[in-house]
Amino acid sequence: MLDPRRLLVLRAVVRAGSMTAAAPELGYTPSAVSQQVAALERELATPLLVRHARGVVPTEAGALLIEHADAVAGRLERAADEVADLTALRAGRLRLASFASAGARLLPGAIGAFRRRHPAVRLSLELREPDECPDLLRDGDLDLAISFGYVPGPGHDTDGLTATWLLDDVVNVALPADHPAAEEAGPTPTDEIDVATLRDAAWIRDSGNVCREQLVEMCAAAGFTPNIAFDSDDFPMVSGLVESGVGVALVPDLAVHQMGRRVVLRRLRPRVVRRIEALTTPNPSPATAAMLDVLRSRRPA
Structure with a gap:
């Protein structure tokens, strides 16, 4: 498989017009840029650049690769933008579950507050019994579950999960x-x-x-x-x-x-x-962490 980093180096060289001009943009020395291009040429067993006094131009094979490098660069930029949107809660999803009485009394207000703050995040809610939720969280089918255990009496399964007390x-x-x-x-x-x-x-x-x-x-x-x-x-x-x-x-x-x-x-x-708690995985998504903040802010003192 081609190394996408070398494709991006080739793309930068052609766009800049020379290896020396591309080096500062890439954070490499001109020698390191030359080595990356040479390694790609060896891997493909064909020249990719024609060198002349004023810089470089791509060969036919080089031009073909740059079309693919443009697509790779575009996807990487899109991925970075999407991650930034998720982190800033301009996108993403939040899958919630709750038992019936908490779903009726605790979550409507919390969901309303969350949606006012983060309208672009897609929310879903389903009713689940406490013993159903832990495995769904561990398997990645839920992001946050409102669950409970009795004191004294049977608790709920929190092994490998993070439990946040609500009330x-x-x-x-x-x-x-x-x-x-x-x-x-x-x-x-x-x-x-x-x-x-x-x-x-x-x-x-x-x-x-x-x-x-x-x-x-x-x-x-x-x-x-x-x-x-x-x-x-x-x-x-x-x-x-x-x-x-x-x-x-x-x-x-x-x-x-x-x-x-x-x-x-x-x-x-x-x-x-x-004892009613919000269950999440140990490393919750930004949307999950934001909902936890809303739930904590609304719990009794």
Whole structure:
């Protein structure tokens, strides 16, 4: 394969009219320029320049190579411009993923702020469960994912990734208004219900794997196995089921606004928190780094 650097040297010599004139532009000595051209001629086994007293002109073979050298130079200049555009966020793409409640509450404002600052960057967003995102990031199919793990409880896979904390989302228990635990708890949403008092409750369980594991671990720590009545990750449906009296459910603060007026919400004891983080690869693209800055600027103090 031809060395593109030698092609560009030949191009510079012909454009400048001589090896001596081309040397300063290339940052070489005239001797080094001559050696590069001679090496290219040996490689192709044909003269590429005709030397005369006033400089050089290309042979037919040299003129043909310069056409290709012009194309190479053009592509390199275009590549440099495109990289500069990416770095300055005048172009590029940003592929986002999030779980549903963060996608509804955290990302719309962040995406709006990002787009106002960097309108030329193409954005996409898809809903993904936390256990799906790490491999998609490692495989290069995503640039940034909003994910979570429970404290205490199952975390999310961050091996080989960078996790940026965004907020701690406190988990509540949602109960029918006439549930005995609701009647025994205090009157305000910040009052607590001991998990152990819910051992006889029917549970409406989130269908996501991490949430399923968390419920089992939380109940096991309180000494019982939860009685699962329904599975749903649709919070309005969960609200309707709770209001109808068929079960209780775990509802994080980010989803409380989707609960109906007749749903009683109380904190849990022991406290359960979803730690929400932005996951990226260790060397994020300029667009990814810019979105991280937006997310950090909008998180709670």
